[in-house]
Amino acid sequence: MPATTQDGDHAIENRPAPQTSKTMKAVRFHGKEDLRFEDIPEPTCGPGQVKVKPAWCGICGSDLHEYMGGPSLCPESKPHPITGETVPLTFGHEFAGVIEEVGEGVSERFRVGTRVVVAPIIYDGDCGACQDGLVNCCWKNGFVGLSGWGGGLSEHLVVPEYTLYNCPDNVPLDVAALVEPLAVGWHAVNSSPFKRTDTALVLGGGPIGLSVIQALRARGCAQIIVSEVSGMRKEFAKDFGAHVVLDPTKDDIIARCLELTNKKGVDVTFDAAGVQPGLDQAVNSLKARGTHVNIAIWEKRCSLWPNDLVFKERRYLGVATYVKADFQEVIDALSDGRLDMAHKMITKRIAMDQVREEGFLTLINDKENQVKILVEGSGEK
Ligand SMILES: [Zn+2]
Structure with missing residues:
Protein backbone atom coordinates (compact mmCIF):
# COMPACT_ATOMS: atom_id res chain seq x y z
CA MET A 1 0.00 0.00 0.00
CA PRO A 2 1.38 3.42 -0.93
CA ALA A 3 2.57 5.77 1.86
CA THR A 4 0.76 8.65 0.21
CA THR A 5 -2.79 8.41 -1.15
CA GLN A 6 -5.38 10.95 -2.25
CA ASP A 7 -8.17 11.78 0.18
CA GLY A 8 -10.53 14.02 -1.76
CA ASP A 9 -8.46 17.01 -2.88
CA HIS A 10 -5.38 16.38 -0.77
CA ALA A 11 -2.80 13.68 -0.29
CA ILE A 12 -2.61 11.81 3.01
CA GLU A 13 0.63 10.52 4.47
CA ASN A 14 0.55 7.05 5.97
CA ARG A 15 4.21 6.33 6.61
CA PRO A 16 5.87 5.47 9.94
CA ALA A 17 7.64 8.34 11.72
CA PRO A 18 11.46 8.25 11.75
CA GLN A 19 12.94 7.41 15.17
CA THR A 20 15.72 9.27 16.97
CA SER A 21 18.42 7.91 19.27
CA LYS A 22 16.79 9.73 22.22
CA THR A 23 14.39 7.84 24.49
CA MET A 24 11.11 8.84 26.12
CA LYS A 25 8.59 7.38 28.55
CA ALA A 26 5.52 5.56 27.25
CA VAL A 27 2.80 3.23 28.51
CA ARG A 28 2.88 0.17 26.29
CA PHE A 29 0.55 -2.80 26.01
CA HIS A 30 2.46 -6.07 25.66
CA GLY A 31 -0.44 -8.52 26.00
CA LYS A 32 -3.21 -9.60 28.37
CA GLU A 33 -2.80 -7.88 31.77
CA ASP A 34 0.67 -6.74 30.73
CA LEU A 35 0.96 -2.95 30.66
CA ARG A 36 4.43 -1.41 31.10
CA PHE A 37 5.69 2.10 31.77
CA GLU A 38 8.96 2.03 29.88
CA ASP A 39 11.57 3.82 27.77
CA ILE A 40 11.14 3.66 24.00
CA PRO A 41 12.78 5.58 21.10
CA GLU A 42 11.48 9.13 20.60
CA PRO A 43 10.05 9.77 17.10
CA THR A 44 10.70 12.78 14.87
CA CYS A 45 8.74 14.23 11.92
CA GLY A 46 8.83 12.98 8.36
CA PRO A 47 7.04 14.88 5.55
CA GLY A 48 3.36 15.65 6.26
CA GLN A 49 3.80 14.70 9.93
CA VAL A 50 3.47 16.62 13.17
CA LYS A 51 5.03 15.88 16.56
CA VAL A 52 2.73 16.43 19.53
CA LYS A 53 3.35 16.61 23.27
CA PRO A 54 0.14 15.25 24.87
CA ALA A 55 -1.22 17.39 27.71
CA TRP A 56 -4.02 15.03 28.83
CA CYS A 57 -5.08 11.59 27.67
CA GLY A 58 -8.20 9.63 28.67
CA ILE A 59 -8.43 5.89 29.30
CA CYS A 60 -11.15 4.26 27.19
CA GLY A 61 -13.29 1.15 27.61
CA SER A 62 -11.60 -0.39 24.56
CA ASP A 63 -8.19 0.00 26.30
CA LEU A 64 -9.64 -1.92 29.26
CA HIS A 65 -10.98 -4.66 26.97
CA GLU A 66 -7.53 -5.08 25.43
CA TYR A 67 -5.93 -5.17 28.86
CA MET A 68 -8.37 -7.71 30.31
CA GLY A 69 -8.87 -10.02 27.35
CA GLY A 70 -6.73 -8.85 24.41
CA PRO A 71 -4.95 -8.42 22.20
CA SER A 72 -8.10 -8.28 20.08
CA LEU A 73 -8.21 -4.82 18.43
CA CYS A 74 -4.42 -4.50 18.73
CA PRO A 75 -2.53 -6.42 16.04
CA GLU A 76 -0.66 -9.37 17.53
CA SER A 77 0.67 -11.92 15.01
CA LYS A 78 -0.41 -10.14 11.82
CA PRO A 79 0.94 -6.56 11.45
CA HIS A 80 -1.66 -3.81 11.00
CA PRO A 81 -2.07 -3.28 7.21
CA ILE A 82 -1.33 0.47 7.43
CA THR A 83 1.06 0.91 10.37
CA GLY A 84 2.85 -2.42 9.88
CA GLU A 85 3.11 -2.72 13.68
CA THR A 86 2.24 -5.42 16.23
CA VAL A 87 2.23 -5.45 20.05
CA PRO A 88 3.92 -4.04 22.11
CA LEU A 89 2.02 -0.83 21.25
CA THR A 90 1.70 2.51 23.04
CA PHE A 91 -1.83 3.07 24.37
CA GLY A 92 -3.94 6.25 24.40
CA HIS A 93 -6.32 7.48 21.69
CA GLU A 94 -8.31 10.18 23.57
CA PHE A 95 -5.91 13.09 23.85
CA ALA A 96 -5.06 16.70 23.17
CA GLY A 97 -1.76 18.54 23.35
CA VAL A 98 0.64 21.05 21.87
CA ILE A 99 2.66 20.81 18.64
CA GLU A 100 6.42 20.69 19.21
CA GLU A 101 7.71 19.98 15.69
CA VAL A 102 6.27 20.22 12.19
CA GLY A 103 7.35 18.17 9.15
CA GLU A 104 7.81 19.41 5.60
CA GLY A 105 4.68 20.38 3.69
CA VAL A 106 2.32 20.70 6.69
CA SER A 107 -0.28 23.49 6.37
CA GLU A 108 0.05 26.87 8.13
CA ARG A 109 -2.76 25.94 10.54
CA PHE A 110 -0.32 23.77 12.43
CA ARG A 111 2.83 25.46 13.83
CA VAL A 112 5.06 24.83 16.85
CA GLY A 113 2.99 25.80 19.91
CA THR A 114 -0.43 25.24 18.26
CA ARG A 115 -2.93 23.50 20.59
CA VAL A 116 -4.46 20.48 18.88
CA VAL A 117 -6.89 17.60 19.32
CA VAL A 118 -6.04 14.34 17.57
CA ALA A 119 -8.75 12.31 15.81
CA PRO A 120 -7.08 8.92 16.10
CA ILE A 121 -8.66 7.17 13.09
CA ILE A 122 -6.07 5.71 10.70
CA TYR A 123 -7.40 5.06 7.20
CA ASP A 124 -6.00 4.29 3.77
CA GLY A 125 -7.87 7.00 1.84
CA ASP A 126 -8.43 4.81 -1.21
CA CYS A 127 -10.79 1.94 -0.34
CA GLY A 128 -14.47 2.11 -1.30
CA ALA A 129 -15.56 3.38 2.13
CA CYS A 130 -12.89 6.11 2.21
CA GLN A 131 -13.84 7.21 -1.32
CA ASP A 132 -17.36 7.80 0.04
CA GLY A 133 -15.92 9.86 2.93
CA LEU A 134 -16.66 7.07 5.42
CA VAL A 135 -13.14 6.93 6.83
CA ASN A 136 -14.55 5.38 10.03
CA CYS A 137 -15.56 2.34 7.95
CA CYS A 138 -12.19 2.05 6.13
CA TRP A 139 -11.45 -1.54 5.15
CA LYS A 140 -8.00 -1.15 6.70
CA ASN A 141 -9.20 1.00 9.61
CA GLY A 142 -6.93 1.43 12.60
CA PHE A 143 -6.40 3.72 15.58
CA VAL A 144 -3.49 5.74 16.86
CA GLY A 145 -2.97 4.30 20.34
CA LEU A 146 -4.29 0.82 19.42
CA SER A 147 -2.86 -0.07 15.99
CA GLY A 148 0.51 1.72 16.04
CA TRP A 149 2.13 5.18 15.50
CA GLY A 150 2.47 5.60 19.25
CA GLY A 151 -0.31 6.93 21.47
CA GLY A 152 -1.40 9.64 23.86
CA LEU A 153 0.11 7.79 26.83
CA SER A 154 3.67 8.85 25.99
CA GLU A 155 5.77 11.98 26.27
CA HIS A 156 5.75 12.59 22.51
CA LEU A 157 4.16 11.12 19.41
CA VAL A 158 4.21 11.80 15.68
CA VAL A 159 0.97 11.68 13.68
CA PRO A 160 0.03 12.54 10.08
CA GLU A 161 -1.45 16.00 9.57
CA TYR A 162 -4.84 14.51 8.62
CA THR A 163 -5.48 13.47 12.25
CA LEU A 164 -5.19 17.02 13.64
CA TYR A 165 -7.85 19.57 14.62
CA ASN A 166 -7.17 23.03 16.03
CA CYS A 167 -8.29 23.46 19.64
CA PRO A 168 -10.05 26.83 20.20
CA ASP A 169 -8.51 29.11 22.88
CA ASN A 170 -11.55 28.83 25.14
CA VAL A 171 -11.44 25.01 25.29
CA PRO A 172 -8.92 23.78 27.91
CA LEU A 173 -6.78 20.81 26.87
CA ASP A 174 -8.27 18.50 29.54
CA VAL A 175 -11.74 19.10 28.07
CA ALA A 176 -10.27 18.73 24.57
CA ALA A 177 -9.14 15.21 25.57
CA LEU A 178 -12.90 14.39 25.84
CA VAL A 179 -13.61 15.29 22.19
CA GLU A 180 -12.99 11.71 21.05
CA PRO A 181 -15.53 9.96 23.31
CA LEU A 182 -17.98 12.86 22.82
CA VAL A 319 -22.80 3.17 13.89
CA ALA A 320 -19.02 3.19 14.28
CA THR A 321 -16.92 5.91 15.94
CA TYR A 322 -17.24 9.19 13.96
CA VAL A 323 -16.54 10.91 10.67
CA LYS A 324 -14.47 14.08 10.30
CA ALA A 325 -17.47 16.43 10.46
CA ASP A 326 -18.53 15.00 13.86
CA PHE A 327 -15.12 15.73 15.35
CA GLN A 328 -15.19 19.37 14.24
CA GLU A 329 -18.83 19.79 15.37
CA VAL A 330 -17.98 18.54 18.88
CA ILE A 331 -15.06 20.99 19.08
CA ASP A 332 -17.40 23.81 17.95
CA ALA A 333 -20.09 22.75 20.47
CA LEU A 334 -17.52 22.72 23.31
CA SER A 335 -16.36 26.18 22.27
CA ASP A 336 -19.84 27.76 21.92
CA GLY A 337 -21.27 26.20 25.12
CA ARG A 338 -23.71 23.62 23.72
CA LEU A 339 -21.63 20.90 25.43
CA ASP A 340 -21.15 22.86 28.64
CA MET A 341 -21.16 19.89 31.03
CA ALA A 342 -18.37 17.87 29.39
CA HIS A 343 -15.76 18.76 32.06
CA LYS A 344 -17.90 16.94 34.64
CA MET A 345 -16.98 13.67 32.92
CA ILE A 346 -13.48 13.97 34.40
CA THR A 347 -13.69 12.06 37.69
CA LYS A 348 -9.97 11.51 38.38
CA ARG A 349 -6.54 12.74 37.21
CA ILE A 350 -3.37 10.67 37.50
CA ALA A 351 0.30 10.72 36.48
CA MET A 352 1.59 8.54 33.64
CA ASP A 353 3.55 6.21 35.93
CA GLN A 354 0.29 5.44 37.82
CA VAL A 355 -1.66 4.28 34.76
CA ARG A 356 -1.93 0.59 35.65
CA GLU A 357 -2.88 0.83 39.34
CA GLU A 358 -4.70 4.17 39.53
CA GLY A 359 -6.09 4.10 36.00
CA PHE A 360 -6.82 0.66 34.56
CA LEU A 361 -7.37 -1.20 37.84
CA THR A 362 -9.51 1.62 39.26
CA LEU A 363 -11.73 1.58 36.15
CA ILE A 364 -12.00 -2.21 36.29
CA ASN A 365 -12.76 -2.44 40.03
CA ASP A 366 -14.59 0.85 40.66
CA LYS A 367 -16.27 1.64 37.33
CA GLU A 368 -19.50 2.77 39.07
CA ASN A 369 -17.82 5.83 40.53
CA GLN A 370 -15.70 6.75 37.52
CA VAL A 371 -16.59 8.27 34.17
CA LYS A 372 -13.28 9.42 32.71
CA ILE A 373 -9.81 9.13 34.21
CA LEU A 374 -7.33 11.55 32.60
CA VAL A 375 -3.60 10.91 32.54
CA GLU A 376 -1.36 13.94 32.72
CA GLY A 377 1.12 14.23 29.86
CA SER A 378 4.34 16.19 29.45
CA GLY A 379 2.78 18.99 27.35
CA GLU A 380 1.89 22.50 28.56
CA LYS A 381 -1.69 22.70 29.87
ZN1 LIG B 1 -10.17 3.07 3.46
Whole structure:
Protein backbone atom coordinates (compact mmCIF):
# COMPACT_ATOMS: atom_id res chain seq x y z
CA MET A 1 0.00 0.00 0.00
CA PRO A 2 1.38 3.42 -0.93
CA ALA A 3 2.57 5.77 1.86
CA THR A 4 0.76 8.65 0.21
CA THR A 5 -2.79 8.41 -1.15
CA GLN A 6 -5.38 10.95 -2.25
CA ASP A 7 -8.17 11.78 0.18
CA GLY A 8 -10.53 14.02 -1.76
CA ASP A 9 -8.46 17.01 -2.88
CA HIS A 10 -5.38 16.38 -0.77
CA ALA A 11 -2.80 13.68 -0.29
CA ILE A 12 -2.61 11.81 3.01
CA GLU A 13 0.63 10.52 4.47
CA ASN A 14 0.55 7.05 5.97
CA ARG A 15 4.21 6.33 6.61
CA PRO A 16 5.87 5.47 9.94
CA ALA A 17 7.64 8.34 11.72
CA PRO A 18 11.46 8.25 11.75
CA GLN A 19 12.94 7.41 15.17
CA THR A 20 15.72 9.27 16.97
CA SER A 21 18.42 7.91 19.27
CA LYS A 22 16.79 9.73 22.22
CA THR A 23 14.39 7.84 24.49
CA MET A 24 11.11 8.84 26.12
CA LYS A 25 8.59 7.38 28.55
CA ALA A 26 5.52 5.56 27.25
CA VAL A 27 2.80 3.23 28.51
CA ARG A 28 2.88 0.17 26.29
CA PHE A 29 0.55 -2.80 26.01
CA HIS A 30 2.46 -6.07 25.66
CA GLY A 31 -0.44 -8.52 26.00
CA LYS A 32 -3.21 -9.60 28.37
CA GLU A 33 -2.80 -7.88 31.77
CA ASP A 34 0.67 -6.74 30.73
CA LEU A 35 0.96 -2.95 30.66
CA ARG A 36 4.43 -1.41 31.10
CA PHE A 37 5.69 2.10 31.77
CA GLU A 38 8.96 2.03 29.88
CA ASP A 39 11.57 3.82 27.77
CA ILE A 40 11.14 3.66 24.00
CA PRO A 41 12.78 5.58 21.10
CA GLU A 42 11.48 9.13 20.60
CA PRO A 43 10.05 9.77 17.10
CA THR A 44 10.70 12.78 14.87
CA CYS A 45 8.74 14.23 11.92
CA GLY A 46 8.83 12.98 8.36
CA PRO A 47 7.04 14.88 5.55
CA GLY A 48 3.36 15.65 6.26
CA GLN A 49 3.80 14.70 9.93
CA VAL A 50 3.47 16.62 13.17
CA LYS A 51 5.03 15.88 16.56
CA VAL A 52 2.73 16.43 19.53
CA LYS A 53 3.35 16.61 23.27
CA PRO A 54 0.14 15.25 24.87
CA ALA A 55 -1.22 17.39 27.71
CA TRP A 56 -4.02 15.03 28.83
CA CYS A 57 -5.08 11.59 27.67
CA GLY A 58 -8.20 9.63 28.67
CA ILE A 59 -8.43 5.89 29.30
CA CYS A 60 -11.15 4.26 27.19
CA GLY A 61 -13.29 1.15 27.61
CA SER A 62 -11.60 -0.39 24.56
CA ASP A 63 -8.19 0.00 26.30
CA LEU A 64 -9.64 -1.92 29.26
CA HIS A 65 -10.98 -4.66 26.97
CA GLU A 66 -7.53 -5.08 25.43
CA TYR A 67 -5.93 -5.17 28.86
CA MET A 68 -8.37 -7.71 30.31
CA GLY A 69 -8.87 -10.02 27.35
CA GLY A 70 -6.73 -8.85 24.41
CA PRO A 71 -4.95 -8.42 22.20
CA SER A 72 -8.10 -8.28 20.08
CA LEU A 73 -8.21 -4.82 18.43
CA CYS A 74 -4.42 -4.50 18.73
CA PRO A 75 -2.53 -6.42 16.04
CA GLU A 76 -0.66 -9.37 17.53
CA SER A 77 0.67 -11.92 15.01
CA LYS A 78 -0.41 -10.14 11.82
CA PRO A 79 0.94 -6.56 11.45
CA HIS A 80 -1.66 -3.81 11.00
CA PRO A 81 -2.07 -3.28 7.21
CA ILE A 82 -1.33 0.47 7.43
CA THR A 83 1.06 0.91 10.37
CA GLY A 84 2.85 -2.42 9.88
CA GLU A 85 3.11 -2.72 13.68
CA THR A 86 2.24 -5.42 16.23
CA VAL A 87 2.23 -5.45 20.05
CA PRO A 88 3.92 -4.04 22.11
CA LEU A 89 2.02 -0.83 21.25
CA THR A 90 1.70 2.51 23.04
CA PHE A 91 -1.83 3.07 24.37
CA GLY A 92 -3.94 6.25 24.40
CA HIS A 93 -6.32 7.48 21.69
CA GLU A 94 -8.31 10.18 23.57
CA PHE A 95 -5.91 13.09 23.85
CA ALA A 96 -5.06 16.70 23.17
CA GLY A 97 -1.76 18.54 23.35
CA VAL A 98 0.64 21.05 21.87
CA ILE A 99 2.66 20.81 18.64
CA GLU A 100 6.42 20.69 19.21
CA GLU A 101 7.71 19.98 15.69
CA VAL A 102 6.27 20.22 12.19
CA GLY A 103 7.35 18.17 9.15
CA GLU A 104 7.81 19.41 5.60
CA GLY A 105 4.68 20.38 3.69
CA VAL A 106 2.32 20.70 6.69
CA SER A 107 -0.28 23.49 6.37
CA GLU A 108 0.05 26.87 8.13
CA ARG A 109 -2.76 25.94 10.54
CA PHE A 110 -0.32 23.77 12.43
CA ARG A 111 2.83 25.46 13.83
CA VAL A 112 5.06 24.83 16.85
CA GLY A 113 2.99 25.80 19.91
CA THR A 114 -0.43 25.24 18.26
CA ARG A 115 -2.93 23.50 20.59
CA VAL A 116 -4.46 20.48 18.88
CA VAL A 117 -6.89 17.60 19.32
CA VAL A 118 -6.04 14.34 17.57
CA ALA A 119 -8.75 12.31 15.81
CA PRO A 120 -7.08 8.92 16.10
CA ILE A 121 -8.66 7.17 13.09
CA ILE A 122 -6.07 5.71 10.70
CA TYR A 123 -7.40 5.06 7.20
CA ASP A 124 -6.00 4.29 3.77
CA GLY A 125 -7.87 7.00 1.84
CA ASP A 126 -8.43 4.81 -1.21
CA CYS A 127 -10.79 1.94 -0.34
CA GLY A 128 -14.47 2.11 -1.30
CA ALA A 129 -15.56 3.38 2.13
CA CYS A 130 -12.89 6.11 2.21
CA GLN A 131 -13.84 7.21 -1.32
CA ASP A 132 -17.36 7.80 0.04
CA GLY A 133 -15.92 9.86 2.93
CA LEU A 134 -16.66 7.07 5.42
CA VAL A 135 -13.14 6.93 6.83
CA ASN A 136 -14.55 5.38 10.03
CA CYS A 137 -15.56 2.34 7.95
CA CYS A 138 -12.19 2.05 6.13
CA TRP A 139 -11.45 -1.54 5.15
CA LYS A 140 -8.00 -1.15 6.70
CA ASN A 141 -9.20 1.00 9.61
CA GLY A 142 -6.93 1.43 12.60
CA PHE A 143 -6.40 3.72 15.58
CA VAL A 144 -3.49 5.74 16.86
CA GLY A 145 -2.97 4.30 20.34
CA LEU A 146 -4.29 0.82 19.42
CA SER A 147 -2.86 -0.07 15.99
CA GLY A 148 0.51 1.72 16.04
CA TRP A 149 2.13 5.18 15.50
CA GLY A 150 2.47 5.60 19.25
CA GLY A 151 -0.31 6.93 21.47
CA GLY A 152 -1.40 9.64 23.86
CA LEU A 153 0.11 7.79 26.83
CA SER A 154 3.67 8.85 25.99
CA GLU A 155 5.77 11.98 26.27
CA HIS A 156 5.75 12.59 22.51
CA LEU A 157 4.16 11.12 19.41
CA VAL A 158 4.21 11.80 15.68
CA VAL A 159 0.97 11.68 13.68
CA PRO A 160 0.03 12.54 10.08
CA GLU A 161 -1.45 16.00 9.57
CA TYR A 162 -4.84 14.51 8.62
CA THR A 163 -5.48 13.47 12.25
CA LEU A 164 -5.19 17.02 13.64
CA TYR A 165 -7.85 19.57 14.62
CA ASN A 166 -7.17 23.03 16.03
CA CYS A 167 -8.29 23.46 19.64
CA PRO A 168 -10.05 26.83 20.20
CA ASP A 169 -8.51 29.11 22.88
CA ASN A 170 -11.55 28.83 25.14
CA VAL A 171 -11.44 25.01 25.29
CA PRO A 172 -8.92 23.78 27.91
CA LEU A 173 -6.78 20.81 26.87
CA ASP A 174 -8.27 18.50 29.54
CA VAL A 175 -11.74 19.10 28.07
CA ALA A 176 -10.27 18.73 24.57
CA ALA A 177 -9.14 15.21 25.57
CA LEU A 178 -12.90 14.39 25.84
CA VAL A 179 -13.61 15.29 22.19
CA GLU A 180 -12.99 11.71 21.05
CA PRO A 181 -15.53 9.96 23.31
CA LEU A 182 -17.98 12.86 22.82
CA ALA A 183 -17.66 12.46 19.03
CA VAL A 184 -18.87 8.85 19.34
CA GLY A 185 -22.19 9.97 20.88
CA TRP A 186 -22.43 12.94 18.52
CA HIS A 187 -21.98 10.68 15.48
CA ALA A 188 -24.63 8.25 16.73
CA VAL A 189 -27.17 11.09 17.03
CA ASN A 190 -26.06 12.60 13.68
CA SER A 191 -26.47 9.23 11.94
CA SER A 192 -29.96 8.64 13.34
CA PRO A 193 -33.20 10.26 12.12
CA PHE A 194 -33.47 12.12 15.48
CA LYS A 195 -35.42 15.42 15.55
CA ARG A 196 -35.59 17.77 18.55
CA THR A 197 -39.25 16.99 19.27
CA ASP A 198 -38.42 13.28 19.58
CA THR A 199 -38.26 11.05 22.63
CA ALA A 200 -35.03 9.05 22.86
CA LEU A 201 -34.19 6.02 24.98
CA VAL A 202 -30.50 5.57 25.86
CA LEU A 203 -29.28 2.21 27.18
CA GLY A 204 -26.34 2.55 29.55
CA GLY A 205 -24.96 5.47 31.58
CA GLY A 206 -21.24 4.82 31.05
CA PRO A 207 -18.97 7.29 29.20
CA ILE A 208 -20.56 6.62 25.78
CA GLY A 209 -24.14 6.70 27.12
CA LEU A 210 -23.31 10.03 28.77
CA SER A 211 -21.86 11.33 25.51
CA VAL A 212 -25.12 10.40 23.72
CA ILE A 213 -27.14 12.16 26.45
CA GLN A 214 -25.02 15.31 26.05
CA ALA A 215 -25.34 15.23 22.25
CA LEU A 216 -29.15 14.90 22.58
CA ARG A 217 -29.29 17.72 25.14
CA ALA A 218 -27.13 19.94 22.89
CA ARG A 219 -29.81 19.55 20.20
CA GLY A 220 -32.65 20.32 22.59
CA CYS A 221 -34.12 16.80 22.72
CA ALA A 222 -37.68 16.99 24.13
CA GLN A 223 -37.42 13.87 26.26
CA ILE A 224 -34.34 11.78 27.12
CA ILE A 225 -35.04 8.47 28.88
CA VAL A 226 -32.09 6.45 30.20
CA SER A 227 -32.05 2.82 31.27
CA GLU A 228 -29.24 2.03 33.72
CA VAL A 229 -28.75 -0.39 36.63
CA SER A 230 -25.96 1.19 38.68
CA GLY A 231 -26.82 3.80 41.31
CA MET A 232 -23.96 6.22 40.62
CA ARG A 233 -24.43 6.00 36.88
CA LYS A 234 -28.13 6.83 37.30
CA GLU A 235 -27.07 10.00 39.12
CA PHE A 236 -24.56 10.87 36.38
CA ALA A 237 -27.24 10.34 33.71
CA LYS A 238 -29.54 12.83 35.51
CA ASP A 239 -26.72 15.34 35.97
CA PHE A 240 -25.88 15.23 32.28
CA GLY A 241 -29.44 15.90 31.11
CA ALA A 242 -31.62 12.76 31.26
CA HIS A 243 -35.28 13.67 31.95
CA VAL A 244 -36.26 10.20 33.18
CA VAL A 245 -33.92 7.48 34.48
CA LEU A 246 -35.30 3.92 34.59
CA ASP A 247 -33.82 0.83 36.23
CA PRO A 248 -34.26 -2.29 34.05
CA THR A 249 -34.10 -4.52 37.17
CA LYS A 250 -37.10 -2.69 38.71
CA ASP A 251 -38.99 -0.92 35.92
CA ASP A 252 -40.82 -2.45 32.97
CA ILE A 253 -38.89 -0.49 30.32
CA ILE A 254 -41.33 -1.13 27.45
CA ALA A 255 -44.43 -0.25 29.52
CA ARG A 256 -42.79 2.90 30.94
CA CYS A 257 -41.68 4.06 27.48
CA LEU A 258 -45.22 3.63 26.14
CA GLU A 259 -46.59 5.54 29.13
CA LEU A 260 -44.11 8.39 28.61
CA THR A 261 -45.02 8.75 24.91
CA ASN A 262 -48.85 8.60 24.94
CA LYS A 263 -48.76 4.94 23.87
CA LYS A 264 -46.73 5.70 20.72
CA GLY A 265 -43.35 4.29 21.71
CA VAL A 266 -40.05 6.16 21.59
CA ASP A 267 -38.77 7.58 18.31
CA VAL A 268 -35.19 6.43 18.59
CA THR A 269 -33.15 4.17 20.88
CA PHE A 270 -29.37 4.27 21.41
CA ASP A 271 -27.66 1.14 22.68
CA ALA A 272 -24.47 1.97 24.57
CA ALA A 273 -24.68 -1.13 26.77
CA GLY A 274 -24.58 -4.15 24.45
CA VAL A 275 -26.52 -6.72 26.49
CA GLN A 276 -29.32 -9.03 25.27
CA PRO A 277 -32.15 -7.93 27.61
CA GLY A 278 -31.43 -4.28 26.74
CA LEU A 279 -31.64 -4.97 23.01
CA ASP A 280 -35.02 -6.73 23.38
CA GLN A 281 -36.41 -3.95 25.57
CA ALA A 282 -35.13 -1.17 23.32
CA VAL A 283 -36.46 -2.60 20.06
CA ASN A 284 -39.89 -3.21 21.63
CA SER A 285 -39.99 0.27 23.15
CA LEU A 286 -39.79 1.82 19.67
CA LYS A 287 -42.74 3.34 17.87
CA ALA A 288 -43.75 2.05 14.43
CA ARG A 289 -40.95 3.11 12.04
CA GLY A 290 -38.71 3.97 14.98
CA THR A 291 -34.95 3.41 14.73
CA HIS A 292 -32.67 1.40 17.00
CA VAL A 293 -29.08 2.71 16.89
CA ASN A 294 -26.37 0.31 18.05
CA ILE A 295 -23.13 1.91 19.26
CA ALA A 296 -22.08 -0.90 21.62
CA ILE A 297 -19.29 -3.30 20.75
CA TRP A 298 -20.72 -6.71 21.68
CA GLU A 299 -18.68 -9.29 23.50
CA LYS A 300 -20.75 -12.17 22.23
CA ARG A 301 -23.29 -12.84 19.50
CA CYS A 302 -26.82 -11.75 20.41
CA SER A 303 -30.21 -12.68 19.07
CA LEU A 304 -32.57 -10.29 17.38
CA TRP A 305 -36.10 -11.42 16.49
CA PRO A 306 -36.59 -9.96 12.98
CA ASN A 307 -40.40 -9.96 13.35
CA ASP A 308 -40.00 -7.29 16.07
CA LEU A 309 -38.66 -5.09 13.28
CA VAL A 310 -40.94 -6.36 10.47
CA PHE A 311 -44.40 -5.85 11.97
CA LYS A 312 -43.67 -2.30 13.15
CA GLU A 313 -41.41 -1.36 10.21
CA ARG A 314 -38.65 -0.55 12.68
CA ARG A 315 -35.05 -0.03 11.60
CA TYR A 316 -31.79 -1.32 13.07
CA LEU A 317 -28.76 0.90 12.49
CA GLY A 318 -25.12 0.18 13.32
CA VAL A 319 -22.80 3.17 13.89
CA ALA A 320 -19.02 3.19 14.28
CA THR A 321 -16.92 5.91 15.94
CA TYR A 322 -17.24 9.19 13.96
CA VAL A 323 -16.54 10.91 10.67
CA LYS A 324 -14.47 14.08 10.30
CA ALA A 325 -17.47 16.43 10.46
CA ASP A 326 -18.53 15.00 13.86
CA PHE A 327 -15.12 15.73 15.35
CA GLN A 328 -15.19 19.37 14.24
CA GLU A 329 -18.83 19.79 15.37
CA VAL A 330 -17.98 18.54 18.88
CA ILE A 331 -15.06 20.99 19.08
CA ASP A 332 -17.40 23.81 17.95
CA ALA A 333 -20.09 22.75 20.47
CA LEU A 334 -17.52 22.72 23.31
CA SER A 335 -16.36 26.18 22.27
CA ASP A 336 -19.84 27.76 21.92
CA GLY A 337 -21.27 26.20 25.12
CA ARG A 338 -23.71 23.62 23.72
CA LEU A 339 -21.63 20.90 25.43
CA ASP A 340 -21.15 22.86 28.64
CA MET A 341 -21.16 19.89 31.03
CA ALA A 342 -18.37 17.87 29.39
CA HIS A 343 -15.76 18.76 32.06
CA LYS A 344 -17.90 16.94 34.64
CA MET A 345 -16.98 13.67 32.92
CA ILE A 346 -13.48 13.97 34.40
CA THR A 347 -13.69 12.06 37.69
CA LYS A 348 -9.97 11.51 38.38
CA ARG A 349 -6.54 12.74 37.21
CA ILE A 350 -3.37 10.67 37.50
CA ALA A 351 0.30 10.72 36.48
CA MET A 352 1.59 8.54 33.64
CA ASP A 353 3.55 6.21 35.93
CA GLN A 354 0.29 5.44 37.82
CA VAL A 355 -1.66 4.28 34.76
CA ARG A 356 -1.93 0.59 35.65
CA GLU A 357 -2.88 0.83 39.34
CA GLU A 358 -4.70 4.17 39.53
CA GLY A 359 -6.09 4.10 36.00
CA PHE A 360 -6.82 0.66 34.56
CA LEU A 361 -7.37 -1.20 37.84
CA THR A 362 -9.51 1.62 39.26
CA LEU A 363 -11.73 1.58 36.15
CA ILE A 364 -12.00 -2.21 36.29
CA ASN A 365 -12.76 -2.44 40.03
CA ASP A 366 -14.59 0.85 40.66
CA LYS A 367 -16.27 1.64 37.33
CA GLU A 368 -19.50 2.77 39.07
CA ASN A 369 -17.82 5.83 40.53
CA GLN A 370 -15.70 6.75 37.52
CA VAL A 371 -16.59 8.27 34.17
CA LYS A 372 -13.28 9.42 32.71
CA ILE A 373 -9.81 9.13 34.21
CA LEU A 374 -7.33 11.55 32.60
CA VAL A 375 -3.60 10.91 32.54
CA GLU A 376 -1.36 13.94 32.72
CA GLY A 377 1.12 14.23 29.86
CA SER A 378 4.34 16.19 29.45
CA GLY A 379 2.78 18.99 27.35
CA GLU A 380 1.89 22.50 28.56
CA LYS A 381 -1.69 22.70 29.87
ZN1 LIG B 1 -10.17 3.07 3.46
